[in-house]
Amino acid sequence: MAKVHLEDIKRKFNNVTAIEDISFEIPDGEFWVLVGPSGCGKSTILRTIAGLESATSGKLFIGDTLVNNVPARQRDVAMVFQNYALYPHMTVAQNIAFGLEMRKVDSKIIQERVANVARSLALEHLLDRKPKQLSGGQQQRVALGRAIAREPQVFLLDEPLSNLDAQLRDDTRAELKQLHQELGITTIYVTHDQVEAMTLADQIVVLNRGRIQQIGAPQSVYARPANQMVATFLGSPPMNILPAIYNDHTFDVSGQSLAIPAEMTQKVHLRQGYSFDLGIRPEHITINTDSELNEQNAAILSVDVKLVEPLGRETLIRAGLPGSTIVLNVQVGGNVHPHPGDRLYLQLDLNQLFVFDPKTGDRIL
């Protein structure tokens, strides 16, 4: 195991800056997830740590060693890709053992390690099969097993579950978490899937356009996003964003007034007459029977139901503000079933309301 430390890493491809200002330190044994939309630079960071790309500038340490000029195979990291290429002519056991044999590890130790890895990944009954006799999920477990068998200091995973179907993905995700709890290898995991990020990570690093937006424990990043990009990227359905104009403790949202308690507006300076973006998550909205408030620190918006999606445990509603193009996602209990065209009164929990600067996207409140 080893800590991984990036100091002001930048990578340019000709004139394109893929990543810049990338600095973080992953303590020994932690599981960190790099997450962000396509093209934000996740894979470039991972490949730089693996030694498959070189940094244009900045310093990269694995353990206490500066590894900028250390070739990939000497970095003692193992990487698993989305397209896990197994050797088709070898059995599962031979695939898992391959890296160890290349390193001329003693054959007894190889046997032991293959047996251990097969046990932790539930591959024991498949050891004599060839890859084409395995399901996609089993093949992916073999690819993980091959990486784990090397007992690397650092484990790098680039979207390892994205080729699996939904059920297998959930199962393998849980297995990965379990495996990390058992082995404690420092792990860096790249995904654009926010569920994977939220469930697997000790810490997540949210990236956008080659730069870090926020680093933190998943729950705290979800609860206190640094900016609008982070706020809308984490959470499904995503946070609602409502353009509004502020005046005298009140936001005007497309002609409807949201009165804000004085103690909230005192915390920050909101300029009179200026535009802001309000953020509220779908789960922080409830449905009121009429336009009267029955909670403190809440505000009401009238909306018209456009779409209802019953999911069993919960119901997702898409509802539009009358006379505007603004549509809200609302997540309520599975026993609530409005109809398209119904007028609803949405109660917004103002303790959960965010205010963003529409120019910079930074969170103000």
Ligand code: ATP
């Ligand atoms: P995805 O989720 O789609 O895999 P990503 O977040 O992993 O995306 P990267 O693959 O790291 O993103 O790419 C970051 C940026 O760098 C993109 O704009 C990409 O086009 C660019 N880039 C990556 N590799 C190269 C390359 N070899 N040559 C030129 N540009 C590249």
